[in-house]
Amino acid sequence: MVAHFPLDDNVVRVHRRLCRLMTDDALRATRADAAWLLERADAEAGEWPAAATQASRVLNASYVRAVDDELRWRSTNGLRRQPETFGHSRQFLDELLQQVDLVAEVELLTNLRPRGRALVGVCPFHDDHDPSLTVWPGELRWRCWAGCGFGDVIDWVLLVQRGAFSFRQAVEYLSARYGVPLEKPVPNRRGPRHAHKARVA
Ligand SMILES: [Zn+2]
Numbered sequence: 001m002v003a004h005f006p007l008d009d010n011v012v013r014v015h016r017r018l019c020r021l022m023t024d025d026a027l028r029a030t031r032a033d034a035a036w037l038l039e040r041a042d043a044e045a046g047e048w049p050a051a052a053t054q055a056s057r058v059l060n061a062s063y064v065r066a067v068d069d070e071l072r073w074r075s076t077n078g079l080r081r082q083p084e085t086f087g088h089s090r091q092f093l094d095e096l097l098q099q100v101d102l103v104a105e106v107e108l109l110t111n112l113r114p115r116g117r118a119l120v121g122v123c124p125f126h127d128d129h130d131p132s133l134t135v136w137p138g139e140l141r142w143r144c145w146a147g148c149g150f151g152d153v154i155d156w157v158l159l160v161q162r163g164a165f166s167f168r169q170a171v172e173y174l175s176a177r178y179g180v181p182l183e184k185p186v187p188n189r190r191g192p193r194h195a196h197k198a199r200v201a
Helices: 009-019 024-043 050-076 090-099 102-106 153-161 167-177
Strands: 113-115 118-121 133-136 141-144 149-151
Touching (some): 009 050, 090 167, 153 167
Antiparallel strands (some): 133 141
């Protein structure tokens, strides 16, 4: 789907540079957005000026290529970029995510109904009429397809609080609410620079 036309290597390179800074999750989510826009560009080619369609194809196809290159690079080198843990161990955060009821947290703000293996509902963060919010209980993840956000229940709480909670406060709120004892924070040795150490620039 991506290579219907010659890609501009310079655009791919610029996108790839951006991709290096992103977490694995963010790469996959933004790749899905770009792939969707690419499909729209093809499907609606007759409705827009040819130059606009071509620009959309080049930008989005280049982005998809850049994400695929970056994920392949990480896979080959055995690296993952997980979200920043802000002094908590990944083990503690994973335990917390397992114990928290994501669906219950979401349903404090909106009603969900089943669709396949997921649940869908009206997004409480934008003026939503066609349900844009998907929750995957098995994967402990959610996403608003209109762009409000995506992630795990900590990301959800941060969005609900809209800046009133820091990451640490969101973790404390959830640990108190679901009775998961807080660990003593540990120094974060795997900081955001980790993924770049082995890379030859
Ligand atoms: Zn939304």
